[in-house]
Amino acid sequence: MSAPVGTPLAAGRWRGFEGRWYGPGEAGYEQRRLPWRRNVDARPAAIVEPVTADDVARAVTAARDAGVPFAVQATGHGALVPCDGGLLLRVGRMSTVEVDPARRVAQVGGGACWADVVAAAAAHGLAPISGSSPEVGVAGYTLGGGLGWLSRRYGFAADSLLAARVVSAGGDLLRAGPDADEDLWWALRGGGGNFGVVTELRLRLFPVDSVFGGVAFFAAERAAEVLARYREVAPDEPDELTTALILLRLPDLPAIPEPIRGRVVLALRACYAGPAEHGQRALAPLLAAAGPPLLGGFRPMAYPDTTALADPQPLAQISEEHTDLFRDLDESLVDLLLAEIDDRAGPVTVIELRHWGGALARPRPYGGMSGPPGAAYSLIAVAPELERATLPKVRAHMAGLAARLRPYASGGVFLNFLSDTARTAAAYQPDDHRRLAALKRRYDPDNVFRLGHNIPPARRP
Numbered sequence: 001m002s003a004p005v006g007t008p009l010a011a012g013r014w015r016g017f018e019g020r021w022y023g024p025g026e027a028g029y030e031q032r033r034l035p036w037r038r039n040v041d042a043r044p045a046a047i048v049e050p051v052t053a054d055d056v057a058r059a060v061t062a063a064r065d066a067g068v069p070f071a072v073q074a075t076g077h078g079a080l081v082p083c084d085g086g087l088l089l090r091v092g093r094m095s096t097v098e099v100d101p102a103r104r105v106a107q108v109g110g111g112a113c114w115a116d117v118v119a120a121a122a123a124h125g126l127a128p129i130s131g132s133s134p135e136v137g138v139a140g141y142t143l144g145g146g147l148g149w150l151s152r153r154y155g156f157a158a159d160s161l162l163a164a165r166v167v168s169a170g171g172d173l174l175r176a177g178p179d180a181d182e183d184l185w186w187a188l189r190g191g192g193g194n195f196g197v198v199t200e201l202r203l204r205l206f207p208v209d210s211v212f213g214g215v216a217f218f219a220a221e222r223a224a225e226v227l228a229r230y231r232e233v234a235p236d237e238p239d240e241l242t243t244a245l246i247l248l249r250l251p252d253l254p255a256i257p258e259p260i261r262g263r264v265v266l267a268l269r270a271c272y273a274g275p276a277e278h279g280q281r282a283l284a285p286l287l288a289a290a291g292p293p294l295l296g297g298f299r300p301m302a303y304p305d306t307t308a309l310a311d312p313q314p315l316a317q318i319s320e321e322h323t324d325l326f327r328d329l330d331e332s333l334v335d336l337l338l339a340e341i342d343d344r345a346g347p348v349t350v351i352e353l354r355h356w357g358g359a360l361a362r363p364r365p366y367g368g369m370s371g372p373p374g375a376a377y378s379l380i381a382v383a384p385e386l387e388r389a390t391l392p393k394v395r396a397h398m399a400g401l402a403a404r405l406r407p408y409a410s411g412g413v414f415l416n417f418l419s420d421t422a423r424t425a426a427a428y429q430p431d432d433h434r435r436l437a438a439l440k441r442r443y444d445p446d447n448v449f450r451l452g453h454n455i456p457p458a459r460r461p
Contacts, residue, residue, distance in 0.1 A: 009046045009066050009087060014058040019050040019093065032090055035076020036135075038318045039391075039419075042082035044071070049090045053165060053173055053199040056089065056110075060197060061171035063087040064448055071451040072197050074111045074137030078144070080421055081451040091139075094199060099124055104206070105162060110139045110199045117203070118304050125209040127303045129157040132310035139198045144416040144453075145190050145372075145427075149271035149306050150208060152358030153239045158189035159365055160204040166196035169444040177202070178366065187439045189368050190428075192415060192453045194436070195443045212279030213271035214298035215309050218290045220264040223247060223338060229289035230355070231329040234377075239358035240274040241282045247341040247351040259294040264341055266290070269309045276300045318386045320347070320394050322402050323417040324409040326377045329353070333408040340381070340401060347383035347394045348401065354378045369432040374410020380417055415453055424453040434458070 022029040023046055032047045034040075045068060050056045063070035069086030073079060091111035098107040101124035106117055115134035121127055129148045131141050146157020154160070163177030166184065174196065176184035187195050218226065230245055237243065245268055252262030268286060272279030276299075283298065301308075326333070337351050356375045364370060381401060383394050415427040425433055437458035440447070445457050 009062055009068065014055075014062065017050075017055055017058050018052055019048060019055045021049075022047040033088065035073055035079035036317075037076055037079045037419075039320075040076070040079040040082050042071075042079075042084060042088065044069075044083045044086050044088040047088045047090060049093050051093050053167060056091075056167045056197050056199055057171040057173060059087060059089050060167055060169065060448070064169065064171070064446070069451055070448055072193060072449075074140060075113065075135060077133075077136050078140045078416075078452070080419060080453070083451055086451075089197065091197075091199075099126070099205070101126065104204065106203045106205055108138050108201045108203055110197065110201065112138045114138055114141070115307075118307075121205050122209065122302065122304050124205075125207065126205040127208040128203055128205055129154055129160050131157075132307070134307045138203075139201060140193065141416060142201060142203070143188055143190070143192050143198065145414060147354075147360075147378075147414065147416060149211070149213070149242050149309070150206060150273055151360055152237075152242045152356070153273050154206055155359040155362075155365065156190070156368075156371070157203075159368055161185075161189050161201060162204055163202040164188055164198050165200040166198050168196045169446065169448040173199075182367075183439055184443065186367060186369065187436055187443070189364075190415070190432075191369075191436050191439075191455065194440055194449050194453075194455045196449065208273050208303050210300055210302050211271050211273050211306060212276040212298060212300050213269075213306060213309060214296060214301070215267055215269045216287075216290070216293040216296040216298065217248075217260050218266045218268070218293055220247070220266055220338075220341075222290050223266040224334060226266060226268075226286060226289045227329060227334045227353070228331070229285060230353075233285045234355040235357065237355065237357065238274075238278075238282055241270065241272045241279065242354075243283075243286070244269045244352055244354040246353075247337060249341050249344070249349040257295055265294065267296075270298060271306055271309065317384060318388060318391070319382055319384045320386065320391070320398050321383075321417070321419050322379075322381045322398050322405070323413055323419075324379050324402075324405050325372060325375045325412045325414065326379065326408055327374050327410050329377055330408050333405075336404055336408075337379075347386070347390075347397055348381050349384060350380075350382040352378075352380045352382075369435075370429040372414050372427050373412030373429060375412060375414065376410075378414055378417065379405070418453065421453055424455065427453070 071083035094109040094111035441457035
């Protein structure tokens with residue numbers, strides 16, 4: 001069933017539209033309406049797959065004229081609010097990648113995933129500030145800040161955004177950059193999807209072809225000692241080294257390697273963007289505290305192989321997360337986390353602690369907005385692969401965990417890690433949030449781009 005031909009959502013009225021259109025009941029609609037993050041069960045009135053910026057402009061104009069919700073999705077990893085009764089823009093067909101090795105830049109379509117960019121850059125000995133998962137969309141990750149294995153050396157992915165082409169809430173095609181619209185460029189570098197639909201990104205690449213890294217699993221009995229050592233050595237880690245400690249409660253399933261099957265373990269993930277011998281030296285204090293690994297280890301690897309440092313992601317899942325930032329790893333905070341992962345009746349089976357610092361702690365380049373408040377360490381606690389019927393109970397548990405963590409947390413959050421839209425403002429320094437709200441009033445006064453981590457337009461004085 002399609003929208004009536006006389007309505008603004010009828011794609012047949014969009015003269016020159018080159019993409020595809022799906023309505024409820026039509027083949028392809030059910031597959032495309034669901035994001036990767038299946039907490040969102042959206043039922044839009046129409047789904048559009050554009051192939052050009054003009055297609056995107058027609059879709060934005062149609063949704064605005066119809067007065068219906070509008071959402072943009074590449075993969076749906078960051079989907080937070082359902083676009084029920086609205087227009088869902090699936091941009092995955094806009095996935096071109098062109099690399100200019102001499103200038104060390106990549107021109108990337110708004111629907112591309114990191115796998116596309118990493119592969120194209122690696123052919124020239126270059127790398128982007130990509131995420132750990134190759135399946136995550138480049139645009140959403142970058143606009144939300146972007147934290148990857150190279151970030152302690154080179155900064156947030158948002159800082160590598162040299163320019164962008166954007167479709168505005170009014171359907172206009174804009175260009176943002178240091179030699180174009182600097183205010184919009186500033187807002188895009190961390191302001192999320194509040195200011196338009198990004199159809200093309202120009203990204204800085206870095207001379208990284210190989211790294212020293214890996215993941216190793218250790219007995220949970222060493223976790224307290226390793227976390228205490230982490231607190232001591234992490235502030236002095238070289239910028240080239242990015243580390244994360246993960247507490248895992250693993251199921252007793254044949255797919256899990258026998259040495260860690262059915263156990264609570266501590267995993268160390270690390271990536272050193274430099275010579276292997278330097279990486280070995282930088283990791284030595286943590287490895288000495290951890291003892292012999294149950295499984296895994298560290299080795300030189302091509303940059304595209306860093307995808308092996310992340311957990312394999314299922315095609316889709318329902319999950320609940322809680323995230324916080326901390327200025328320090330207090331001993332009682334560590335005790336709290338160890339008790340949480342040991343709770344066999346609890347839903348949380350993954351707790352990641354990641355040290356920030358390095359380039360992330362320095363002023364943002366090119367006049368970019370400040371980093372999130374209190375970001376010395378980040379925490380993500382995950383209750384994965386849930387059933388929809390269990391969500392109320394799991395959410396109550398996560399709320400209790402959040403309350404227990406609150407005395408230790410800085411109050412800030414990182415936008416890319418955040419699934420609670422009520423905490424969006426906490427991802428920004430107050431002055432930056434006020435400026436973003438003022439720019440939202442200029443670029444999207446009617447709040448067309450509101451389904452997600454929304455920054456409402458500032459009220460007029």
